[in-house]
Amino acid sequence: QSVLTQPPSVSGAPGQRVTISCTGSSSNIGAGYDVHWYQQLPGTAPKLLIYGNSNRPSGVPDRFSGSKSGTSASLAITGLQAEDEADYYCQSYDSSLRGYVFGTGTKVTVL
């Protein structure tokens, strides 16, 4: 089971802002390890969305932003669009498990 907890689903109307939380512990996010975010469109491979807590790779719209505080991190999507419907995963490292860990995943639905 994953050590990073995300809400199973979030939804919003087009143009709205939604946020996805990623809650960890003192052995992962709270220990200072970076958090990264991925978007997985239906039937496709994951794609890097945010790296190093808040950095966007080239080509990722600035509607996507990330932040980290304490033992949690968040992904915000502003100006929600239909094409944002996907599963989103956070990822970090856990020193107790001695390996990379992913969040439980969040399905974003555009109403």
Place this chain on the structure above:
Amino acid sequence: EVQLVESGGGLVKPGGSLRLSCAPSRFTVRNAWMSWVRQAPGKGLEWVGRIKSKTDGGTTDYAAPVKGRFTISTDDSKNTLYLQMNSLKTEDTAVYYCTTNQGNFDWFNWFDPWGQGTLVTVSS
């Protein structure tokens, strides 16, 4: 654009073995840190293991569920990454993705890019 192409997936009986391959374009596996990540049907992502570049020692690390059963290696002459899976269990059924570790500090890595994935089904 960098691409990773996996192959080797299929149906295998419990207790059997299978070897997955991943061939990157535009970079050599010798100089890259790479990982395998899997996704069981309808489930989330799970890191399987990684291999450091040859220049960083070529050492491997594995997640607890696969340690001792799975082995990651590279063949520089074929520029290919492998995942040898032995003693397969039904719970190993998943789409397996190869990906490249990015970032300058160990364990602070993120994964980019990703291959298209290859399905492994373990069933009798």
